[in-house]
Amino acid sequence: MFELLTTKFENLFYKIRNKGKLSPNDLDDALREIKLALLEADVNFKVVKEFLENVKAKSIGENILESLTPYQHVVKIVNEEITRMLGSTSSGVIFASKGPTIIMTVGLQGTGKTSAVIKLANFLKNKFQKKVSIVAADVYRPAAVLQLEDMAKNINVDVYSENNSDPVSISVKGIALFKKSGSDVIIIDTAGRLHVDENMMNEIVNIRNKVSPHQIYLVLDAMTGQEAVNIASTFNQKVECDGIILTKLDSDTRGGAALSVYYMVKKPVKFVSNGEKIEDFDIFYPDRIASRILGMGDILTLVEKAEKVVSEKEARRIEKKIYKNELNFEDFIGQLRSIKKMGSLDKIFSMMPIANKSKIFKKVNLDDSYLSHIEAIINSMTVEERRKPHIINGNRKKRIARGSGSSVSEVNKLLVQFSKTKQMLKQFSGSKGKFNLPLGNL
């Protein structure tokens, strides 16, 4: 996400950085580039205007032209402004003080409400140990209820549904039932509707009036264009939303809608959904996204993901081995599996602070089957070979290649990559990082 914006800023600041000092014209050039980048990122044009005015005023106020480090200065100001536009703190999850928390999701057709409901349920269940249940209030789209029930089964969450009834009474009955059965969180999945459809909008107003949800989330497609602001403000006027769930962030969308909506409607993005898997869902951290826009990568998210799948003890053990240069294929495959648990390769890659990602992207197929392929080769090694890779000779290579359905040259490639990675990791070890990613072979 935000790919192009990041690249643009990277190039722009690279230009400025080489100059040393900034002239008034440089600042105007910079602002123009930022304007284009933001518009191409679907940031609402009104927001862009204000943003530029703020950056300019601040730049002049802080005497940026006199600064010996104008690059750092502009980055700082732009970063601050973007963070401010996104809401400066993460708003987190809010639970009702008494009784079950009732959450209602609303949004246009096709934004990913049903998937978001399932992911949210799973998130609250696993991260906060809540008993979650879902009310199926989409009676319009064919098979919508079936979809919800099918997905809910996978995460062991109960769904209340009814045939031939209206969404308002379904919601009322479902909530009464789940209150009795001791749910901590009850999520209402409503049908997709156009924000200009008076009748349909009144329906969610009625549901809200009857069941008084503690939280109402607007599900917004991250690929939405300039209309995002109108959509969000209309839903907000009707039912007073508490926040946004931003979906489909796994595409190459630049996601400017997120910036605009917070800025214009003053409703924070609470959660992001970024993949096909149920676990591809997280709390939204504005500061992290802002630094991602500026090409600093989203290292914090990455570290958290890594921490989730790698225990500290294991990480220490590996670190020691790296330090002593004793890393072998058994450790490697362990790490490989950890990486696979962290999500798809391209997603991990997108969070890393590497310049010109899109160019590298084109060269490397960040395909998860690549990992499986490597895993297959390592699996075809004997325990001894994994522990002492140096004993792998020509005959062993042939056997490993046959066993893993690959060629000798592929086995060779892995061996070379492995020893390079080992060297590289040794260089990195000793730094503070708890977890070193063996991604040098990419």
Place this chain on the structure above:
Amino acid sequence: MQKLIKNLSHIWNKFKNNHKSFWDELEEQMVASDISINTTGKILEEVKNHVYSENINDIEKIKSLLKDQIIEILKTDGNNNLNISPIPPTVFLIVGVNGTGKTTSVAKLANMFKGNGKKVLISAADTYRSAAVEQLQYYADKLGLDMVYHQKFSDPGAVVYDSVEKAKARGIDLVIIDTAGRMQTSYNLMEELKKIKKVISRRIDREVDEILLVIDSTTGQNARNQAELFNNSLHLTGIILTKTDGTSRGGIVLTIKNDLGISIKLVTDGEKLDNIHYFDPVEFTESIFS
């Protein structure tokens, strides 16, 4: 897109006083319709050239210059009709990112061709999303059409193979294939589509008759990426623009046509099955100005 030109009269006063702020305002309005900044620049450049070289001082003339530029981009050389093969079955492949309205578009297309007296078969090649098959089955039942489907998570290539073979055996005129939504950046899923395409063309001994990308008119600049990457993988024959009954202006189709040369073939604009129409550049442009 409707709002775009209505406001033109409002900013007309600016033209009399200060040309630059008039053009700036116009640029903003076009960008606000999701037309890309590049396409906007190109259109305005042409209009400005005319205005200044011909000393035009009339809002109606500027409007019609704008219209002409937009029509010029949107119009196609041939006709915009869907390609029907002389040797049945004709095969349409419907693709797109998640949530754009592929399944509903398949149903609307099926309804349209059934109304024209064609024997239509629906192929449920979205084997991934929960209840995708059931959703499509609902429409097939409603329209009284045959549908080919397999188990969940089965190979969509196999569904497509079966569909084309069944169509041949039963003398079907048109097979419409619904596929799972996928992000254009997902390498594996785009490869899967290429494979599906290959399976079809092998069974019918020619290229797939129509490969249509479904684009949600609410989408911003990313729609261009969608069109570009789907086109790189599949060589699209056209676009179905959906949800135009909302307030979104769908201006991105101008950019797609301008940059990539992919035509918009169909437009959908409502919940009913007959809310689907062939795209008409002149009509579309007129509707912007009305």
